[in-house]
Amino acid sequence: MSSSAPARLLRELRVVARLDLAEVRRSRWLLFCLLVHALLAAAFVLVGLRESSVIGFTGMGRALLSFSHALLFLLPLLALSATGQVVNSAREDGSLELLMSHPVRRGSYFVGVSLVRGAALILPLWIAMPAMAAIGALAFGQDVPWGFLARGLAVSTALLCCFVAIGLLLSTLVRNQAKALMLAILIWAAGVAFIDFGLVGVMLQYELPPSAVFALATINPVQCARLALLSAAQPELSTFGPVGFFLANKIGGSGLLALGLAWPLFLGLTAWVWSLSRFTRRDLV
Amino acid sequence: MRIELVHAGKRFGRVIALQDVSLELPSGSRTALIGPNGSGKSTLVRLLMGMLEGRGTALIDGLDTADDRAPLARRMAYMPQIAPRFAAPVRDVVHAIASVREIEIAAIERIAQELRLDLNGLWKRPFRALSGGQRQKVLAALTLASGAELFLLDEPTASMDPASRDAFFALVESLARSATILLSSHRLEEIRRLVDRVVALEDGAIVWQGAAEDYLAEKATAVIEVRVALESAAWLESRGFAPRSGGWWVKAVPAGERASELRTVVKHLNGELIDVTAKDIERLSVEERRR
Numbered sequence: 001m002s003s004s005a006p007a008r009l010l011r012e013l014r015v016v017a018r019l020d021l022a023e024v025r026r027s028r029w030l031l032f033c034l035l036v037h038a039l040l041a042a043a044f045v046l047v048g049l050r051e052s053s054v055i056g057f058t059g060m061g062r063a064l065l066s067f068s069h070a071l072l073f074l075l076p077l078l079a080l081s082a083t084g085q086v087v088n089s090a091r092e093d094g095s096l097e098l099l100m101s102h103p104v105r106r107g108s109y110f111v112g113v114s115l116v117r118g119a120a121l122i123l124p125l126w127i128a129m130p131a132m133a134a135i136g137a138l139a140f141g142q143d144v145p146w147g148f149l150a151r152g153l154a155v156s157t158a159l160l161c162c163f164v165a166i167g168l169l170l171s172t173l174v175r176n177q178a179k180a181l182m183l184a185i186l187i188w189a190a191g192v193a194f195i196d197f198g199l200v201g202v203m204l205q206y207e208l209p210p211s212a213v214f215a216l217a218t219i220n221p222v223q224c225a226r227l228a229l230l231s232a233a234q235p236e237l238s239t240f241g242p243v244g245f246f247l248a249n250k251i252g253g254s255g256l257l258a259l260g261l262a263w264p265l266f267l268g269l270t271a272w273v274w275s276l277s278r279f280t281r282r283d284l285v
Numbered sequence: 286m287r288i289e290l291v292h293a294g295k296r297f298g299r300v301i302a303l304q305d306v307s308l309e310l311p312s313g314s315r316t317a318l319i320g321p322n323g324s325g326k327s328t329l330v331r332l333l334m335g336m337l338e339g340r341g342t343a344l345i346d347g348l349d350t351a352d353d354r355a356p357l358a359r360r361m362a363y364m365p366q367i368a369p370r371f372a373a374p375v376r377d378v379v380h381a382i383a384s385v386r387e388i389e390i391a392a393i394e395r396i397a398q399e400l401r402l403d404l405n406g407l408w409k410r411p412f413r414a415l416s417g418g419q420r421q422k423v424l425a426a427l428t429l430a431s432g433a434e435l436f437l438l439d440e441p442t443a444s445m446d447p448a449s450r451d452a453f454f455a456l457v458e459s460l461a462r463s464a465t466i467l468l469s470s471h472r473l474e475e476i477r478r479l480v481d482r483v484v485a486l487e488d489g490a491i492v493w494q495g496a497a498e499d500y501l502a503e504k505a506t507a508v509i510e511v512r513v514a515l516e517s518a519a520w521l522e523s524r525g526f527a528p529r530s531g532g533w534w535v536k537a538v539p540a541g542e543r544a545s546e547l548r549t550v551v552k553h554l555n556g557e558l559i560d561v562t563a564k565d566i567e568r569l570s571v572e573e574r575r576r
Contacts, residue, residue, distance in 0.1 A: 003387070015381040022373030026411070094369040098424075101334055101363035101437075102385050105355050284336040 012104045016112030019099070024120045029082050033121060036078070037128030040070055045136055060133060060142035067132060068152040068229050071125070072222055075156060076163040076191050080184035083117050083167025085177045087279065092177065097285045106280040110168075114272065118164045122157055129153055148232060151257065158261045159225040162268035163191075169275040191222040200242060217243040221264035228260020286360060286435040286465045287312045288333065292341035294489075295328050302328040303339065303489045310482075312346075315466040317476045317497060319569060320486035326469045329486070330437050333467070334363060345435065359386070362433035366440040368420035370413035375404065375423065378412045382427050389430075397426035399456060400449050417444040425453055429460050436461055438479070439469045454478045471569040473505055473540075502541030504569055509536050509543065511550060512560040520553065532559070540565050 090096035136142040174180040231253040288310040295303040303325040335354030343350040402422040421444045442450040483500040485493035526534035
Protein backbone atom coordinates (compact mmCIF):
# COMPACT_ATOMS: atom_id res chain seq x y z
CA MET A 1 0.00 0.00 0.00
CA SER A 2 1.63 3.28 -1.08
CA SER A 3 0.20 6.72 -1.73
CA SER A 4 0.97 9.86 -3.71
CA ALA A 5 3.20 12.64 -2.39
CA PRO A 6 0.36 15.15 -1.69
CA ALA A 7 -1.65 12.45 0.10
CA ARG A 8 1.40 11.55 2.20
CA LEU A 9 1.97 15.21 3.04
CA LEU A 10 -1.65 15.68 4.10
CA ARG A 11 -1.51 12.53 6.18
CA GLU A 12 1.68 13.66 7.92
CA LEU A 13 0.14 17.07 8.65
CA ARG A 14 -3.01 15.45 10.00
CA VAL A 15 -1.04 13.12 12.24
CA VAL A 16 1.15 15.88 13.69
CA ALA A 17 -1.81 18.23 14.11
CA ARG A 18 -3.87 15.56 15.86
CA LEU A 19 -1.13 14.74 18.36
CA ASP A 20 -0.30 18.39 18.99
CA LEU A 21 -3.95 19.32 19.38
CA ALA A 22 -4.15 16.80 22.22
CA GLU A 23 -1.23 18.59 23.88
CA VAL A 24 -2.96 21.94 23.45
CA ARG A 25 -6.20 20.56 24.87
CA ARG A 26 -4.41 18.99 27.80
CA SER A 27 -2.62 22.24 28.64
CA ARG A 28 -6.02 24.02 28.43
CA TRP A 29 -4.54 26.80 26.28
CA LEU A 30 -7.64 27.10 24.16
CA LEU A 31 -9.86 27.35 27.21
CA PHE A 32 -7.51 29.74 28.98
CA CYS A 33 -7.36 32.11 25.99
CA LEU A 34 -11.11 32.02 25.58
CA LEU A 35 -11.60 32.76 29.26
CA VAL A 36 -9.16 35.68 29.23
CA HIS A 37 -10.79 37.17 26.15
CA ALA A 38 -14.26 36.65 27.61
CA LEU A 39 -13.38 38.28 30.92
CA LEU A 40 -11.79 41.25 29.19
CA ALA A 41 -14.69 41.59 26.78
CA ALA A 42 -17.23 41.38 29.61
CA ALA A 43 -15.36 44.02 31.59
CA PHE A 44 -15.23 46.43 28.67
CA VAL A 45 -18.85 45.83 27.69
CA LEU A 46 -20.17 46.34 31.20
CA VAL A 47 -17.94 49.24 32.18
CA GLY A 48 -17.16 50.79 28.83
CA LEU A 49 -20.57 51.16 27.17
CA ARG A 50 -21.07 54.83 27.80
CA GLU A 51 -22.00 57.60 25.50
CA SER A 52 -18.87 59.60 26.26
CA SER A 53 -16.48 59.80 23.36
CA VAL A 54 -12.89 58.60 23.28
CA ILE A 55 -10.99 59.87 20.26
CA GLY A 56 -14.18 59.77 18.25
CA PHE A 57 -15.42 56.39 19.39
CA THR A 58 -18.63 56.05 21.36
CA GLY A 59 -20.66 53.13 22.71
CA MET A 60 -19.80 49.74 21.24
CA GLY A 61 -17.04 51.22 19.10
CA ARG A 62 -15.41 52.58 22.22
CA ALA A 63 -15.74 49.27 24.07
CA LEU A 64 -14.25 47.42 21.10
CA LEU A 65 -11.40 49.93 20.82
CA SER A 66 -10.58 49.53 24.52
CA PHE A 67 -10.81 45.75 24.22
CA SER A 68 -8.54 45.64 21.15
CA HIS A 69 -6.12 48.04 22.77
CA ALA A 70 -5.87 45.86 25.87
CA LEU A 71 -5.39 42.81 23.64
CA LEU A 72 -2.40 44.43 21.93
CA PHE A 73 -0.48 44.04 25.16
CA LEU A 74 -1.93 40.68 26.08
CA LEU A 75 -1.82 38.79 22.76
CA PRO A 76 1.98 38.85 22.36
CA LEU A 77 2.36 37.40 25.86
CA LEU A 78 -0.22 34.68 25.20
CA ALA A 79 1.37 33.81 21.87
CA LEU A 80 4.93 33.71 23.22
CA SER A 81 3.95 31.58 26.22
CA ALA A 82 1.99 29.14 24.06
CA THR A 83 4.72 28.66 21.48
CA GLY A 84 8.07 29.47 23.13
CA GLN A 85 8.45 25.93 24.46
CA VAL A 86 6.87 23.81 21.73
CA VAL A 87 9.90 22.38 19.94
CA ASN A 88 12.34 22.37 22.85
CA SER A 89 9.92 20.56 25.16
CA ALA A 90 9.20 17.96 22.45
CA ARG A 91 12.97 17.53 22.13
CA GLU A 92 13.36 17.10 25.86
CA ASP A 93 10.53 14.64 26.49
CA GLY A 94 11.48 12.40 23.56
CA SER A 95 8.24 12.86 21.62
CA LEU A 96 10.04 14.62 18.76
CA GLU A 97 12.61 11.83 18.54
CA LEU A 98 9.93 9.14 18.46
CA LEU A 99 7.72 10.95 15.97
CA MET A 100 10.60 11.75 13.65
CA SER A 101 11.82 8.15 13.74
CA HIS A 102 8.75 7.46 11.62
CA PRO A 103 8.36 8.61 8.03
CA VAL A 104 7.29 12.13 8.93
CA ARG A 105 9.13 14.94 7.24
CA ARG A 106 10.57 17.69 9.40
CA GLY A 107 8.70 20.34 7.42
CA SER A 108 5.40 18.56 7.95
CA TYR A 109 5.98 18.48 11.69
CA PHE A 110 6.79 22.17 11.83
CA VAL A 111 3.88 23.23 9.65
CA GLY A 112 1.48 21.01 11.61
CA VAL A 113 2.57 22.38 14.97
CA SER A 114 2.49 25.98 13.68
CA LEU A 115 -1.06 25.56 12.38
CA VAL A 116 -2.34 24.04 15.62
CA ARG A 117 -0.70 26.60 17.91
CA GLY A 118 -1.75 29.48 15.68
CA ALA A 119 -5.34 28.24 15.53
CA ALA A 120 -5.43 27.69 19.30
CA LEU A 121 -4.66 31.38 19.77
CA ILE A 122 -6.57 32.91 16.89
CA LEU A 123 -9.78 30.96 17.33
CA PRO A 124 -10.64 32.35 20.80
CA LEU A 125 -10.03 35.86 19.48
CA TRP A 126 -12.30 35.28 16.49
CA ILE A 127 -14.98 34.01 18.84
CA ALA A 128 -14.61 36.65 21.57
CA MET A 129 -14.59 39.83 19.47
CA PRO A 130 -17.68 39.13 17.33
CA ALA A 131 -19.42 37.71 20.42
CA MET A 132 -18.71 40.94 22.25
CA ALA A 133 -20.21 42.96 19.42
CA ALA A 134 -23.21 40.64 19.25
CA ILE A 135 -23.84 40.89 23.00
CA GLY A 136 -23.59 44.68 22.76
CA ALA A 137 -26.17 44.67 19.97
CA LEU A 138 -28.58 42.16 21.49
CA ALA A 139 -28.36 43.01 25.19
CA PHE A 140 -27.63 46.74 25.05
CA GLY A 141 -29.14 47.70 21.71
CA GLN A 142 -25.82 49.03 20.40
CA ASP A 143 -25.05 49.30 16.71
CA VAL A 144 -22.31 46.94 15.61
CA PRO A 145 -19.36 48.97 14.30
CA TRP A 146 -18.59 46.52 11.48
CA GLY A 147 -15.68 48.48 10.11
CA PHE A 148 -13.88 48.66 13.41
CA LEU A 149 -14.70 45.06 14.22
CA ALA A 150 -13.06 43.95 10.98
CA ARG A 151 -10.09 46.27 11.59
CA GLY A 152 -9.65 45.01 15.17
CA LEU A 153 -9.83 41.38 14.10
CA ALA A 154 -7.40 41.86 11.23
CA VAL A 155 -4.84 43.80 13.26
CA SER A 156 -5.02 41.46 16.26
CA THR A 157 -4.68 38.42 14.01
CA ALA A 158 -1.65 39.89 12.26
CA LEU A 159 -0.06 40.65 15.61
CA LEU A 160 -0.80 37.12 16.87
CA CYS A 161 0.72 35.56 13.75
CA CYS A 162 3.83 37.64 14.30
CA PHE A 163 4.32 36.56 17.91
CA VAL A 164 3.36 32.92 17.27
CA ALA A 165 6.19 32.81 14.73
CA ILE A 166 8.61 34.57 17.08
CA GLY A 167 7.68 32.06 19.81
CA LEU A 168 8.28 29.14 17.46
CA LEU A 169 11.62 30.63 16.47
CA LEU A 170 12.57 30.86 20.15
CA SER A 171 11.57 27.27 20.82
CA THR A 172 13.64 26.13 17.85
CA LEU A 173 16.75 28.18 18.60
CA VAL A 174 16.86 27.89 22.39
CA ARG A 175 17.11 24.31 23.64
CA ASN A 176 16.68 25.15 27.30
CA GLN A 177 13.00 25.63 28.11
CA ALA A 178 13.57 27.96 31.07
CA LYS A 179 15.86 30.18 28.98
CA ALA A 180 13.28 30.23 26.18
CA LEU A 181 10.57 31.34 28.60
CA MET A 182 12.80 34.06 30.02
CA LEU A 183 13.61 35.36 26.53
CA ALA A 184 9.91 35.24 25.64
CA ILE A 185 9.09 37.47 28.59
CA LEU A 186 11.92 39.84 27.66
CA ILE A 187 10.67 40.07 24.07
CA TRP A 188 7.16 40.76 25.30
CA ALA A 189 8.40 43.41 27.75
CA ALA A 190 10.41 45.06 24.96
CA GLY A 191 7.37 45.04 22.67
CA VAL A 192 5.19 46.64 25.30
CA ALA A 193 7.77 49.08 26.65
CA PHE A 194 9.10 50.27 23.33
CA ILE A 195 5.97 51.92 22.16
CA ASP A 196 5.87 55.64 21.66
CA PHE A 197 5.59 56.94 25.19
CA GLY A 198 8.27 54.66 26.58
CA LEU A 199 10.59 55.70 23.80
CA VAL A 200 10.03 59.37 24.35
CA GLY A 201 11.12 58.81 27.94
CA VAL A 202 14.23 56.96 26.79
CA MET A 203 14.98 59.66 24.25
CA LEU A 204 14.74 62.40 26.86
CA GLN A 205 16.80 60.43 29.35
CA TYR A 206 19.67 59.43 27.08
CA GLU A 207 19.41 62.15 24.44
CA LEU A 208 19.02 59.64 21.63
CA PRO A 209 18.64 61.11 18.14
CA PRO A 210 14.93 61.38 17.21
CA SER A 211 15.50 59.38 14.01
CA ALA A 212 16.70 56.38 16.07
CA VAL A 213 13.67 56.65 18.34
CA PHE A 214 11.31 56.84 15.37
CA ALA A 215 13.01 53.82 13.77
CA LEU A 216 12.77 51.78 16.97
CA ALA A 217 9.11 52.65 17.36
CA THR A 218 8.20 51.76 13.80
CA ILE A 219 9.94 48.39 13.82
CA ASN A 220 8.04 47.39 16.94
CA PRO A 221 5.07 45.31 15.73
CA VAL A 222 3.05 46.16 18.85
CA GLN A 223 3.41 49.87 18.08
CA CYS A 224 2.47 49.29 14.42
CA ALA A 225 -0.62 47.35 15.44
CA ARG A 226 -1.58 50.05 17.92
CA LEU A 227 -1.32 52.74 15.29
CA ALA A 228 -3.35 50.63 12.87
CA LEU A 229 -6.12 50.36 15.45
CA LEU A 230 -6.11 54.07 16.12
CA SER A 231 -5.91 54.90 12.44
CA ALA A 232 -9.68 55.12 12.22
CA ALA A 233 -9.58 58.21 14.45
CA GLN A 234 -8.43 61.75 13.83
CA PRO A 235 -4.71 61.88 14.68
CA GLU A 236 -4.06 63.64 17.98
CA LEU A 237 -0.63 63.96 19.49
CA SER A 238 -1.90 63.04 22.97
CA THR A 239 -3.26 59.64 21.89
CA PHE A 240 -1.05 58.71 18.94
CA GLY A 241 2.22 59.80 20.51
CA PRO A 242 4.89 61.66 18.51
CA VAL A 243 5.80 58.79 16.16
CA GLY A 244 2.18 57.86 15.51
CA PHE A 245 1.21 61.48 15.03
CA PHE A 246 4.07 62.00 12.58
CA LEU A 247 3.25 58.83 10.65
CA ALA A 248 -0.50 59.50 10.63
CA ASN A 249 0.10 62.88 9.07
CA LYS A 250 2.68 61.50 6.68
CA ILE A 251 0.99 58.33 5.38
CA GLY A 252 -2.62 58.79 6.47
CA GLY A 253 -5.09 56.41 8.11
CA SER A 254 -5.00 53.80 5.33
CA GLY A 255 -1.22 53.86 5.36
CA LEU A 256 -1.20 53.24 9.11
CA LEU A 257 -3.61 50.35 8.71
CA ALA A 258 -1.51 48.85 5.92
CA LEU A 259 1.64 49.25 8.01
CA GLY A 260 -0.04 47.69 11.07
CA LEU A 261 -1.08 44.66 9.05
CA ALA A 262 1.89 44.25 6.75
CA TRP A 263 4.78 44.80 9.13
CA PRO A 264 3.76 42.25 11.83
CA LEU A 265 2.89 39.74 9.08
CA PHE A 266 6.23 40.32 7.37
CA LEU A 267 8.13 39.96 10.66
CA GLY A 268 6.16 36.83 11.49
CA LEU A 269 6.77 35.30 8.11
CA THR A 270 10.50 36.04 8.36
CA ALA A 271 10.70 34.48 11.85
CA TRP A 272 8.70 31.45 10.71
CA VAL A 273 10.80 30.84 7.62
CA TRP A 274 13.96 31.20 9.70
CA SER A 275 12.74 28.73 12.31
CA LEU A 276 11.56 26.28 9.63
CA SER A 277 14.96 26.47 8.00
CA ARG A 278 16.75 25.87 11.34
CA PHE A 279 14.42 23.02 12.20
CA THR A 280 14.82 21.25 8.89
CA ARG A 281 18.56 21.70 8.49
CA ARG A 282 20.14 21.48 11.93
CA ASP A 283 20.25 18.74 14.57
CA LEU A 284 16.76 17.54 15.27
CA VAL A 285 17.33 16.34 18.82
CA MET B 286 19.79 -3.37 5.78
CA ARG B 287 23.51 -2.80 5.74
CA ILE B 288 24.91 -0.16 8.08
CA GLU B 289 28.14 1.62 7.31
CA LEU B 290 29.80 4.36 9.33
CA VAL B 291 32.98 5.87 7.90
CA HIS B 292 34.97 8.16 10.21
CA ALA B 293 31.71 9.29 11.76
CA GLY B 294 32.00 12.00 14.39
CA LYS B 295 29.81 14.39 16.29
CA ARG B 296 30.53 17.30 18.62
CA PHE B 297 28.10 19.17 20.83
CA GLY B 298 29.94 22.42 21.45
CA ARG B 299 33.16 21.40 23.18
CA VAL B 300 31.94 17.91 24.00
CA ILE B 301 33.01 15.18 21.60
CA ALA B 302 30.13 12.71 21.56
CA LEU B 303 31.46 10.47 18.81
CA GLN B 304 34.95 10.47 17.37
CA ASP B 305 36.10 8.90 14.14
CA VAL B 306 33.90 5.83 14.36
CA SER B 307 34.12 3.41 11.46
CA LEU B 308 31.81 0.45 11.61
CA GLU B 309 30.25 -1.99 9.18
CA LEU B 310 27.26 -4.12 10.08
CA PRO B 311 26.08 -6.48 7.35
CA SER B 312 22.44 -6.86 6.42
CA GLY B 313 20.66 -9.21 8.82
CA SER B 314 23.27 -8.79 11.55
CA ARG B 315 22.25 -8.46 15.19
CA THR B 316 24.45 -6.17 17.21
CA ALA B 317 24.39 -4.70 20.71
CA LEU B 318 25.84 -1.28 21.44
CA ILE B 319 27.26 -1.26 24.93
CA GLY B 320 28.91 1.51 26.88
CA PRO B 321 28.56 3.77 29.89
CA ASN B 322 26.35 6.86 29.89
CA GLY B 323 27.82 9.45 27.55
CA SER B 324 29.81 6.89 25.60
CA GLY B 325 28.08 7.83 22.33
CA LYS B 326 25.47 5.07 21.94
CA SER B 327 22.50 7.42 21.56
CA THR B 328 24.47 9.76 19.30
CA LEU B 329 25.36 6.85 17.03
CA VAL B 330 21.72 5.69 16.87
CA ARG B 331 20.54 9.25 16.18
CA LEU B 332 23.10 9.63 13.40
CA LEU B 333 21.70 6.47 11.85
CA MET B 334 18.18 7.87 12.13
CA GLY B 335 19.33 11.03 10.32
CA MET B 336 18.50 13.26 13.25
CA LEU B 337 21.97 14.70 13.71
CA GLU B 338 24.41 16.36 11.36
CA GLY B 339 27.83 14.92 11.95
CA ARG B 340 31.22 14.51 10.34
CA GLY B 341 32.11 11.53 8.20
CA THR B 342 29.55 9.32 6.53
CA ALA B 343 26.62 7.33 7.87
CA LEU B 344 25.06 5.07 5.27
CA ILE B 345 22.23 2.58 5.37
CA ASP B 346 22.02 0.39 2.30
CA GLY B 347 24.23 2.94 0.60
CA LEU B 348 21.88 5.87 1.33
CA ASP B 349 23.06 8.83 3.36
CA THR B 350 21.06 8.85 6.60
CA ALA B 351 20.90 12.66 6.81
CA ASP B 352 19.90 13.28 3.18
CA ASP B 353 17.50 10.36 2.82
CA ARG B 354 15.96 10.35 6.30
CA ALA B 355 12.29 10.11 5.32
CA PRO B 356 12.58 7.21 2.82
CA LEU B 357 14.91 5.36 5.20
CA ALA B 358 12.57 5.96 8.15
CA ARG B 359 9.93 3.94 6.32
CA ARG B 360 12.25 0.92 6.35
CA MET B 361 13.49 1.23 9.91
CA ALA B 362 11.79 1.16 13.29
CA TYR B 363 12.99 2.73 16.52
CA MET B 364 11.89 1.80 19.99
CA PRO B 365 13.04 4.08 22.82
CA GLN B 366 13.59 2.82 26.35
CA ILE B 367 11.25 5.42 27.84
CA ALA B 368 8.10 6.13 25.90
CA PRO B 369 7.26 9.84 25.62
CA ARG B 370 4.18 10.95 27.50
CA PHE B 371 1.86 11.96 24.66
CA ALA B 372 -1.30 13.67 25.90
CA ALA B 373 -3.32 12.15 23.06
CA PRO B 374 -5.46 9.07 23.71
CA VAL B 375 -3.89 5.67 22.95
CA ARG B 376 -6.16 5.38 19.89
CA ASP B 377 -4.80 8.63 18.42
CA VAL B 378 -1.17 7.69 19.02
CA VAL B 379 -1.59 4.21 17.54
CA HIS B 380 -3.66 5.44 14.59
CA ALA B 381 -1.20 8.28 13.95
CA ILE B 382 1.81 6.00 13.70
CA ALA B 383 -0.13 3.31 11.85
CA SER B 384 -1.25 5.95 9.39
CA VAL B 385 2.20 7.31 8.52
CA ARG B 386 3.62 3.78 8.40
CA GLU B 387 0.67 2.47 6.43
CA ILE B 388 0.19 -0.53 8.70
CA GLU B 389 -3.04 -2.16 9.74
CA ILE B 390 -4.48 -1.58 13.20
CA ALA B 391 -5.46 -5.25 13.42
CA ALA B 392 -1.80 -6.28 13.12
CA ILE B 393 -0.83 -3.92 15.96
CA GLU B 394 -3.68 -5.21 18.13
CA ARG B 395 -2.64 -8.79 17.48
CA ILE B 396 0.97 -8.16 18.50
CA ALA B 397 -0.13 -6.17 21.56
CA GLN B 398 -2.30 -9.13 22.53
CA GLU B 399 0.71 -11.42 22.34
CA LEU B 400 2.55 -9.00 24.60
CA ARG B 401 -0.35 -9.41 27.05
CA LEU B 402 -1.81 -5.98 26.37
CA ASP B 403 -5.45 -5.49 25.40
CA LEU B 404 -5.47 -2.32 23.31
CA ASN B 405 -9.27 -2.32 23.04
CA GLY B 406 -9.56 -1.58 26.72
CA LEU B 407 -7.12 1.31 26.49
CA TRP B 408 -8.17 3.18 23.34
CA LYS B 409 -9.72 6.16 25.13
CA ARG B 410 -7.12 6.53 27.88
CA PRO B 411 -4.50 9.25 27.44
CA PHE B 412 -1.21 7.64 26.39
CA ARG B 413 0.54 9.50 29.22
CA ALA B 414 -1.79 7.86 31.77
CA LEU B 415 -0.58 4.34 30.92
CA SER B 416 2.00 2.66 33.12
CA GLY B 417 5.61 2.54 31.89
CA GLY B 418 5.20 -1.13 30.99
CA GLN B 419 1.98 -0.53 29.06
CA ARG B 420 3.51 2.36 27.13
CA GLN B 421 6.52 0.22 26.27
CA LYS B 422 4.27 -2.59 25.07
CA VAL B 423 2.30 -0.22 22.82
CA LEU B 424 5.56 1.00 21.29
CA ALA B 425 6.80 -2.59 20.96
CA ALA B 426 3.60 -3.55 19.12
CA LEU B 427 3.97 -0.55 16.79
CA THR B 428 7.65 -1.33 16.21
CA LEU B 429 7.14 -5.02 15.50
CA ALA B 430 4.10 -4.43 13.29
CA SER B 431 6.08 -1.99 11.14
CA GLY B 432 7.60 -4.69 8.95
CA ALA B 433 10.86 -2.75 9.10
CA GLU B 434 14.12 -4.09 7.78
CA LEU B 435 16.18 -2.39 10.48
CA PHE B 436 15.25 -2.29 14.15
CA LEU B 437 16.90 0.20 16.48
CA LEU B 438 16.02 -0.92 19.99
CA ASP B 439 16.91 0.91 23.19
CA GLU B 440 16.45 -1.43 26.19
CA PRO B 441 13.16 -2.55 24.67
CA THR B 442 12.04 -4.79 27.53
CA ALA B 443 13.25 -2.66 30.46
CA SER B 444 9.74 -2.04 31.82
CA MET B 445 8.16 -5.37 30.83
CA ASP B 446 7.23 -8.25 33.11
CA PRO B 447 9.06 -11.59 32.52
CA ALA B 448 6.21 -13.22 30.55
CA SER B 449 5.91 -10.20 28.24
CA ARG B 450 9.69 -10.16 27.81
CA ASP B 451 9.59 -13.78 26.65
CA ALA B 452 6.74 -12.93 24.29
CA PHE B 453 8.73 -9.96 22.93
CA PHE B 454 11.80 -12.10 22.23
CA ALA B 455 9.64 -14.72 20.50
CA LEU B 456 7.96 -12.03 18.41
CA VAL B 457 11.32 -10.62 17.33
CA GLU B 458 12.31 -14.12 16.24
CA SER B 459 9.17 -14.60 14.18
CA LEU B 460 8.60 -11.08 12.80
CA ALA B 461 12.14 -9.77 12.40
CA ARG B 462 13.91 -12.97 11.45
CA SER B 463 15.86 -11.49 8.56
CA ALA B 464 15.98 -7.89 9.76
CA THR B 465 19.08 -6.08 10.95
CA ILE B 466 18.94 -5.37 14.67
CA LEU B 467 20.91 -2.74 16.55
CA LEU B 468 20.28 -2.96 20.25
CA SER B 469 21.41 -0.45 22.84
CA SER B 470 21.25 -2.24 26.16
CA HIS B 471 23.00 -3.36 29.30
CA ARG B 472 20.46 -6.05 30.05
CA LEU B 473 22.00 -9.49 29.82
CA GLU B 474 18.79 -11.21 28.82
CA GLU B 475 18.27 -8.84 25.87
CA ILE B 476 21.87 -9.23 24.73
CA ARG B 477 21.75 -13.02 25.04
CA ARG B 478 18.43 -13.41 23.27
CA LEU B 479 18.51 -10.69 20.64
CA VAL B 480 22.07 -10.30 19.36
CA ASP B 481 25.16 -12.26 18.44
CA ARG B 482 27.62 -9.43 18.21
CA VAL B 483 28.72 -6.61 20.53
CA VAL B 484 30.22 -3.19 19.83
CA ALA B 485 31.48 -1.50 23.00
CA LEU B 486 31.83 2.29 23.05
CA GLU B 487 33.69 4.48 25.48
CA ASP B 488 34.20 8.25 25.26
CA GLY B 489 32.71 8.26 21.78
CA ALA B 490 35.05 5.64 20.34
CA ILE B 491 34.78 1.91 19.71
CA VAL B 492 36.88 0.08 22.30
CA TRP B 493 35.84 -3.50 21.60
CA GLN B 494 33.87 -5.43 19.01
CA GLY B 495 33.30 -9.09 18.49
CA ALA B 496 31.07 -12.02 19.36
CA ALA B 497 28.49 -11.39 22.09
CA GLU B 498 29.42 -14.69 23.72
CA ASP B 499 33.04 -13.60 24.17
CA TYR B 500 32.05 -10.22 25.51
CA LEU B 501 29.63 -11.65 28.05
CA ALA B 502 32.12 -14.27 29.23
CA GLU B 503 34.54 -11.47 29.96
CA LYS B 504 32.28 -8.69 31.18
CA ALA B 505 29.09 -10.17 32.59
CA THR B 506 29.10 -10.71 36.32
CA ALA B 507 27.67 -13.58 38.34
CA VAL B 508 27.11 -13.67 42.07
CA ILE B 509 27.77 -16.79 44.13
CA GLU B 510 26.23 -16.92 47.60
CA VAL B 511 27.08 -19.70 50.06
CA ARG B 512 25.92 -20.39 53.60
CA VAL B 513 28.36 -22.45 55.61
CA ALA B 514 29.34 -23.44 59.14
CA LEU B 515 31.65 -20.95 60.86
CA GLU B 516 34.84 -23.06 60.45
CA SER B 517 35.08 -22.36 56.71
CA ALA B 518 35.22 -18.59 57.10
CA ALA B 519 38.99 -18.28 56.67
CA TRP B 520 39.02 -20.29 53.46
CA LEU B 521 36.10 -18.32 52.00
CA GLU B 522 37.76 -15.03 52.92
CA SER B 523 40.98 -16.16 51.22
CA ARG B 524 39.00 -16.84 48.01
CA GLY B 525 37.53 -13.33 48.00
CA PHE B 526 34.13 -14.02 49.55
CA ALA B 527 32.65 -11.27 51.73
CA PRO B 528 30.57 -12.02 54.83
CA ARG B 529 26.85 -11.16 54.98
CA SER B 530 24.27 -11.68 57.72
CA GLY B 531 22.83 -15.11 58.56
CA GLY B 532 26.06 -17.02 57.81
CA TRP B 533 26.00 -16.09 54.11
CA TRP B 534 29.11 -15.28 52.07
CA VAL B 535 29.02 -13.52 48.72
CA LYS B 536 31.42 -13.27 45.79
CA ALA B 537 31.09 -11.68 42.36
CA VAL B 538 32.85 -13.46 39.51
CA PRO B 539 32.89 -13.04 35.73
CA ALA B 540 29.90 -14.95 34.36
CA GLY B 541 32.23 -17.17 32.37
CA GLU B 542 33.96 -18.35 35.55
CA ARG B 543 30.78 -19.02 37.49
CA ALA B 544 30.62 -22.78 36.87
CA SER B 545 34.27 -23.48 37.69
CA GLU B 546 34.18 -21.32 40.84
CA LEU B 547 31.00 -23.05 41.95
CA ARG B 548 32.59 -26.47 41.40
CA THR B 549 35.65 -25.49 43.46
CA VAL B 550 33.52 -24.15 46.34
CA VAL B 551 31.22 -27.15 46.45
CA LYS B 552 34.16 -29.57 46.28
CA HIS B 553 36.15 -27.85 49.03
CA LEU B 554 33.32 -27.14 51.47
CA ASN B 555 31.59 -30.44 50.89
CA GLY B 556 29.97 -31.37 54.25
CA GLU B 557 30.06 -27.83 55.70
CA LEU B 558 27.91 -26.35 52.94
CA ILE B 559 24.39 -25.52 54.15
CA ASP B 560 23.11 -23.65 51.13
CA VAL B 561 24.44 -22.26 47.83
CA THR B 562 23.02 -20.03 45.07
CA ALA B 563 24.56 -18.65 41.91
CA LYS B 564 23.04 -16.21 39.45
CA ASP B 565 24.06 -13.79 36.73
CA ILE B 566 23.57 -10.10 37.41
CA GLU B 567 20.88 -8.92 35.01
CA ARG B 568 22.61 -5.74 33.89
CA LEU B 569 26.16 -5.19 32.74
CA SER B 570 27.68 -2.78 35.25
CA VAL B 571 29.53 -0.75 32.63
CA GLU B 572 29.66 2.51 34.61
CA GLU B 573 31.05 0.84 37.70
CA ARG B 574 33.71 -0.94 35.68
CA ARG B 575 35.10 2.35 34.43
CA ARG B 576 35.75 3.63 37.93
